[in-house]
Amino acid sequence: MSKTTLNKISEILGISKSTASKALNNYADVSPKTKAMVLNLAKELDYTPNSFAQNLRSQESKIIGLIVPEIVHYFFSNIILGVINAASKCGYAVVVVQSNDDYEYEVKQLDALLQKNVDGVLLSFADNTNNFKHVKSLLSNNVPLVLYDKISKLIDCNKVVIDDIKAAQMATQHLIDIGCKKIAIVRNKLKSQTTIDRYKGYKKALLLNDIEYDKLLDIETEDVSLESGKKAALTIFENHKEVDAVFAVTDLLAIGVLETFKENNVQVPEQISIIGFSNWLLTQITTPHLSTIDQPGQQMGKVAFDLLYSEIINNKNNVKEPYKTVVIDTKVISRESTK
Amino acid sequence: MSKTTLNKISEILGISKSTASKALNNYADVSPKTKAMVLNLAKELDYTPNSFAQNLRSQESKIIGLIVPEIVHYFFSNIILGVINAASKCGYAVVVVQSNDDYEYEVKQLDALLQKNVDGVLLSFADNTNNFKHVKSLLSNNVPLVLYDKISKLIDCNKVVIDDIKAAQMATQHLIDIGCKKIAIVRNKLKSQTTIDRYKGYKKALLLNDIEYDKLLDIETEDVSLESGKKAALTIFENHKEVDAVFAVTDLLAIGVLETFKENNVQVPEQISIIGFSNWLLTQITTPHLSTIDQPGQQMGKVAFDLLYSEIINNKNNVKEPYKTVVIDTKVISRESTK
């Protein structure tokens, strides 16, 4: 049994394809009788319009592309969920791809999305992306784009971010508020905007509290892995016994730091306080529970989709709205690792 | 500047659309000169075929649907990654949706996928799915389907699973091997196949080692959350001091159990050993590190896609292969929580 098409329906009823289509789409110029006839038969034959044909006609796929640096990642999982839920409510499906935090891959995956004719793209840059040809060509091709989380100020489009400077400043201030004086920062050396901003926030907090920035307490790591956190902690443990607090720019780094201190019998938080960044599920499970910055992924995903959606709608209606940058609120989650 | 189409190319070159199409698709009946001409112009105008038209013609979308019970979940994140990587290599995009571990939602999301005309579906059932009308209608509509992880034996299709019985048996045997005698099981009461099988494996191991199954040590929880694990541990702690080991059917449950024991000054593993299930990243971060069963999500995702892909290809060529059930190997990861 082949799929039922409009042609089949119109043939059976002895009417034209046009009328059948109109009946299904609530056009005014269809008599009640005819409409009922069509609707009944459509239901009986379990008719669903062929979306390929609809897509070709409307030139839209009702699918959007979502590029995340890493899929197996608590924060980005929440992004994905937020996007998918919001999209689903508007009848959009989401194709998810991963850039592997690599520029080349990001370009490739973006191309793949465009070949599928997605109606818009949500993108968080790879750590090593500092060339923006690919997104600029997107924009010149009039494909709606929303950048989220790891963005670039050089691109003129809708964005949704957290205020990394402010959040990092709050994290550092929290450490200062509980009495810490020698605060180390552990950050990855790749210069993504988020890393840079968290670094700025750290320095800003020091400055505002008349604490001198000490280059030796500024530990750069290869990446943001658990292992890198451990290495960083070892550096601190071996060379800087005076340190009484660590701000790590990601939770995983923070956990690596925490683990290593524990292994070396450094009491957390009695001897040293630790705060991370993102509020991964992980942080509620460490011993002691890790203080961190809440970075609401689901909400960011939802907002990102909403921005994209309104841009898609505006495009259809040929209206041009100025681009927005939505800043999502973060807050300090104070747990046992900072006291 | 509008998008370049085949029509535009053929008009510019003064040839027919057919010939232009053939040139681009390596047909034999195009002269070398004409072919070069078309290819050059296509490159110059940055021509990419309109996939809507291709889809309509070929009646395939080169998109597959992936339904996961929960997106923010270490195991399923790995599934998603495995699927996406494998799919991408074959030119397929993946639309990801979440069933929320709820049957109604699962049906709804499946419908949404079908409306997008996906070429196939990968599905892991919600915990409360025990009605299979939706997937049966899929199969009768000849839409390729592969079930993974949470499957049903009642459905005749390709599947990829781990041997939950064997894995749970291995976990329990591991506890026995290290000398435990009173082994409790913590499992969610919803009767998904995986839960049932892990329960079976637990009992099988007891049986093979002449340990009597004790209904009182069989703790049923509402769900598989951290909280449920904590509640279960409290039950054990308050009523069954004799228990010297706990097998929890998920890592999160196990971590809840672990946390609660620690809070009540029960030494792990000295007084009680704990083993979980799945090998989440979390398990490497708890104190003590949690023993568990490795459940290789990425590999399962890859295998699931490969099965789906070959079914899609077979369908196109009108060949019918018998359905397979691929069983992925698991192994015990012995860490500090079992000694």
Place this chain on the structure above:
DNA sequence: TTTATTACCGAAACCGGTTTCGTAAATTAT
């Protein structure tokens, strides 16, 4: 009764490719 409206329907164009089939020209075989 004549004219103006309204209600209802269908032919056909359109979206942009792919593929079949017929045919004229060029080449080879006889």
Place this chain on the structure above:
DNA sequence: ATAATTTACGAAACCGGTTTCGGTAATAAA
């Protein structure tokens, strides 16, 4: 030289909807 192939190309159908536009018949207004 003619006949048989081969080469190269294009017209047109096709995929399955949506939408415009024109026209007839029924109704309302003059």
